[in-house]
Every structure is written in structure tokens, then in C-alpha cells.
Amino acid sequence: MDYADDTVTALPAGTELLRGQYRITRSLGQGGFGLTYLASDSLNRTVVIKECYPSQICTRDGRQVVPSGAESAPFFASVLEQFQAEAHCLAELDHPKIVAVHQTFTENGTAYTAMDFVEGEDLHELVDHAPGRLTPRLVDGLLRQVLDALSYLHDRGVLHRDVAPDNLILSEAGDVTLIDFGASYSTDDAENGQNQRMLAVKDGYSPPEFYGADDAQGAHSDMYSLGALCHLMFTGEAPPDAQTRLDMIAQGRMDPYVPLESTDFEIDIRLKLATDRSLALTATDRLGCADEWLAVMDGPIPKPLPVFDPAVIGVIEELVVKTNKVLTPGLPKVLQRPLKALDEPRQAPPPKQYVDIFGNPIEDVEAYLDEQDRLSQKRSKSRTRLLLQGDHLRASGARAPVQVTSNQTSGGSLFEKFCDRLKGDRSSPNTRLFLI
Known part of the structure; x- marks a missing residue:
């Protein structure tokens, strides 16, 4: 990366370090733990100088780096000790995919580390400006190189803790170099009681255990970061940061991470599975080391079972x-x-059996209906006579008595006649109800 030298905290170009052994050319950038410079050594070779400068707890007074206040002094001293210890640790490493460290020294109230300058683009620049270079073949080779470097580190008890796109440099030939070990962690330090450390997280790439000082870290932590790196290469975006994912789950909401396995991205299904498993929030559910990741990459291609197998x-x-x-x-x-x-020929259903309200069967329905008509007419005549007998009570000019006539049987089928009796006599207290 090439940053403009516009940061007031950065040392100006031309500044000499270690009694003129190194001369700063320009500033390359600033991270959580320090500033990085492009420089030349006494043999006129291009090198990278990293200055311990945790900006949250220190400031610059001229060329001197001093704690921001009295309360920051012990933390700054601890970070300074950590910075130098890690430089000594990295100087002992010898791997073609890990940046080589030349030396570490103290000056200006802080510490510096000189290391190889690696030409190429970092992965973030590649994703942003040349995503077409990320062919399946290149991605496969890139991942194998990173896994080889991480396996080398983990076997020696060292965690990188910052496997992120800006810490992977890719050359034109496709060679990868893992840089910036400012956040690295040695299990030997923990066993020796060196627990006072400044921890850094990189949202989207840091696993959930990095957000809690007491959570156990291990090779599985770097695997989470590698999964996030793959997510960036495959989708163009980092996954949701682990803290947000945990908070949403704690609220009873869905994990915002969308598994690659459920997407239609044209990626090898094995890489989808490896990425998803590495981004599991629970450490025991993740791919635990580089060998497990490679086992998924090189394993059989899972395929859905055919419907008519x-x-x-x-x-x-x-x-x-x-x-x-x-x-x-x-x-x-x-x-x-x-x-x-x-x-077989369809048989006609048996005839319905009609019964009266008492449940007695009606053998001849037509005769039964005729009898009901006769009784109804008889009752009607009786009511008419009673009305005529009351005519002498009417005043002169009163209307003629009302003639109450019986319901006449309408034409139609026997069933229709039966229904007419049922409807016509329903309001009468003397009406018989028929069950059909």
C-alpha cells in the first residue's frame, strides 16, 4: 500500500534511525500497534521499518514517543515489551511465505523492527481493483500457501491473530507473503505469565474470542480469520463482525451471516463448506487447524442424492x-x-323410508298426504264457522269476515308435495313435523 505522508504522527522522510543505518523514505500506513515506513538500509536495500506507536495510549513530542498521560504509562511499557518480544520471536522463524525480520532496536522512546520489503498488492487492493485476477486456480494456490504458513506458525505455538486482506501480499507470480505480526501471540508468553497484552480486533475478520480478554484463543482463531478472508474473495465483502452476530443471537434474532453453502455463487462446494465451518461462532464447531481445512479442500465433492437413485x-x-x-x-x-x-352395473339406491313425528313408518305417502289435506280442510271450516258466529259483534260498516282457506296441494313430485306440507304448516301449533 502507498499512503501519502500526511500524518502528523509519522516521522518525516529523510529521518535517520539507528545512527544512520536506516533512512526513512516515506510512510506506508498506520495500524493499531504502530506506523510502517518504507526505508533504505546502509547498503541501499529497500526495507520496511515498523515503529511501535499504539496511538490510543501515546503521542509524539518531536521525534520522541511518550505516553498520553500518567495512566497510560504502564500500558505503553507493556505494549513496548510485547512489540520487542514478538520481533525476537519472528526473527527465529524461517518460512518462505512469512516476511523475514532483520533486527529490532529501541530509539526515540519506542521500538522499531526492520524487515524485508515485499513487492506486490495486498489482497484488499486486489479485491477492490482487480477481482478478475482471483481465478479459481489462483485462489486455490493462495489458500494453500497461507495454510502452509499458518501451519508452520501454529506448530511453533505462534498465532498470527491478524489474518486479514491487508496483511497478505500477492506478487505478480502469485506468491503470497504473510506480513504484519504486530498482533501475534505466543503460547510460551502466556505460560510464562505475560498476560498483560493490548489486544486488537478487526471487525469482520476477528473471531468472537478476540472481543473477550478471558476467552481461549488458538489455531481455530486464525482459521476464523481465514474464513473471513475467503468470504471477501468469494463475495467481495467481509462477513458481519462476530460481535454483531453474537449480539443479535443474544436478542433472539437470526444470525446475520448467510452461509455460502446456501448461495448460488459459482464456487467449489468444498470451499463453501470450509468457509462456513471456519466462520462458526463456537470454536468447537470450527475447522480447528490448517490440516482440517486442507482435508475439506481435498476431500470428496459432496453432492445431493438423486431423487430416483x-x-x-x-x-x-x-x-x-x-x-x-x-x-x-x-x-x-x-x-x-x-x-x-x-x-359392475350401478345399482339404484334403496327408496327412502318416511316416518311421522312419532317415528312410525309411512307405507303409503300419497294416502298419508291426502289424509293430512282432509284434516286440514276440516279444521279450516271449523274456524270459518266460529268467525261467522261472531258477526253480530261487529259494528255497522265493518268489513266482511275473513275466509281462512286451507293450503292447496301444488303440482310436482311426491317429494315436493311432502316438502310443501312441511313448509306450510310449520307455524301452526297443530302442525306435524316430518323426518326425512
């Missing part, structure tokens, strides 16, 4: 034979021969 049908037939002794293997009976109902 003959082997599955054979297993089902075998289960049917074993568990259904009374059934005959083969086609269902409905497909073996026509139904009886289709072969």
Missing part, C-alpha cells in the same frame, strides 16, 4: 419386504386391475 429404491423395497409380511411386492392393486365398481 436406484440404490435408494432397492433399500426401500427391502424394508417393505421385511416390515410388511402381508403385502405383495409390486404395483398397487388399484393399478393391477380395474375396480369392481367400474365393472
Whole structure:
């Protein structure tokens, strides 16, 4: 990366360090733990100088780096000790994919580390400006190189803790170099009681255990960061940061991370699975080390079971034979021969049996209805006579008495006549109800 030298905290170009052994050319950038410079050594070779400058707890007074206040002094001293210890640790490493460290020294109230200058683009620049270079072949080679470097570190008890796109340099030939070990961590330091450390997180790339000082860290932590790196290469974006994911789950909401396995990105399904497993929030659910990641990458390609797989049908037939002794293997009976109902003539349903309200069967419905009409007419005549007998009570000019006539049987079927009796006499207290 090439940053403009516009940061007031950075040392100006031309500044000499270690009694003129190094001369700063320009500033390359600033991270959580320090400033990085491009420089030349006494043999005129290009090198990178990293200055311990945790900006949260220090400031610059001229060329001197001093704690921001009295309360920051012990923290700054601890970070300074950590910075130098890690430089000594990295100087002992010898791997072609890990940046080589030349030396570390103290000056200006802080510490510096000189290391190789690696030409190329960092992965973030590649994703932003030349994503077409990330072919399946290049991605495969890139991942294998990073996994080899991480395996080398983990075997020696060292965690990188900052496997992020800006810390991977890719050359034109496709060679990868892992740089910036400012956040690295040695298990030997923890065993020796060196627990006062400034921890840094990089949202999207840091696993959930980096957000809690007491959470156990291990090779699985670097695997989470590698999964986030793959997510960036495959989708163009980093996954949701682990803290947000944890907070949403704690609120009873869905994890915002969308598994790559459920997407239609044209990626090898094995890489999708490896990425998803590495980004598991629970450490025990993740790929635990580089070897496990490689085992998924080089393992068999999982594929969905065909719907009509003959082997599955054979297993089902075998289960049917074993568990259904009374059934005959083969086609269902409905497909073996026509139904009886289709072969035999359809029989007419038996006639309905009508009964009166008391449940007595009515053998001759027509005669029963005629009898009901006769009784109804008789009652009607009786009511008419009663009305005529009351005419002498009417005043002169009163209207003629109302003639109450019986319901006349309408034409139609026997069933319709039966229903007419039911409707016409329903409001009368003397009406008989018929159950049909």
C-alpha cells in the first residue's frame, strides 16, 4: 500500500534511525500497534521499518514517543515489551511465505523492527481493483500457501491473530507473503505469565474470542480469520463482525451471516463448506487447524442424492419386504386391475323410508298426504264457522269476515308435495313435523 505522508504522527522522510543505518523514505500506513515506513538500509536495500506507536495510549513530542498521560504509562511499557518480544520471536522463524525480520532496536522512546520489503498488492487492493485476477486456480494456490504458513506458525505455538486482506501480499507470480505480526501471540508468553497484552480486533475478520480478554484463543482463531478472508474473495465483502452476530443471537434474532453453502455463487462446494465451518461462532464447531481445512479442500465433492437413485429404491423395497409380511411386492392393486365398481352395473339406491313425528313408518305417502289435506280442510271450516258466529259483534260498516282457506296441494313430485306440507304448516301449533 502507498499512503501519502500526511500524518502528523509519522516521522518525516529523510529521518535517520539507528545512527544512520536506516533512512526513512516515506510512510506506508498506520495500524493499531504502530506506523510502517518504507526505508533504505546502509547498503541501499529497500526495507520496511515498523515503529511501535499504539496511538490510543501515546503521542509524539518531536521525534520522541511518550505516553498520553500518567495512566497510560504502564500500558505503553507493556505494549513496548510485547512489540520487542514478538520481533525476537519472528526473527527465529524461517518460512518462505512469512516476511523475514532483520533486527529490532529501541530509539526515540519506542521500538522499531526492520524487515524485508515485499513487492506486490495486498489482497484488499486486489479485491477492490482487480477481482478478475482471483481465478479459481489462483485462489486455490493462495489458500494453500497461507495454510502452509499458518501451519508452520501454529506448530511453533505462534498465532498470527491478524489474518486479514491487508496483511497478505500477492506478487505478480502469485506468491503470497504473510506480513504484519504486530498482533501475534505466543503460547510460551502466556505460560510464562505475560498476560498483560493490548489486544486488537478487526471487525469482520476477528473471531468472537478476540472481543473477550478471558476467552481461549488458538489455531481455530486464525482459521476464523481465514474464513473471513475467503468470504471477501468469494463475495467481495467481509462477513458481519462476530460481535454483531453474537449480539443479535443474544436478542433472539437470526444470525446475520448467510452461509455460502446456501448461495448460488459459482464456487467449489468444498470451499463453501470450509468457509462456513471456519466462520462458526463456537470454536468447537470450527475447522480447528490448517490440516482440517486442507482435508475439506481435498476431500470428496459432496453432492445431493438423486431423487430416483436406484440404490435408494432397492433399500426401500427391502424394508417393505421385511416390515410388511402381508403385502405383495409390486404395483398397487388399484393399478393391477380395474375396480369392481367400474365393472359392475350401478345399482339404484334403496327408496327412502318416511316416518311421522312419532317415528312410525309411512307405507303409503300419497294416502298419508291426502289424509293430512282432509284434516286440514276440516279444521279450516271449523274456524270459518266460529268467525261467522261472531258477526253480530261487529259494528255497522265493518268489513266482511275473513275466509281462512286451507293450503292447496301444488303440482310436482311426491317429494315436493311432502316438502310443501312441511313448509306450510310449520307455524301452526297443530302442525306435524316430518323426518326425512
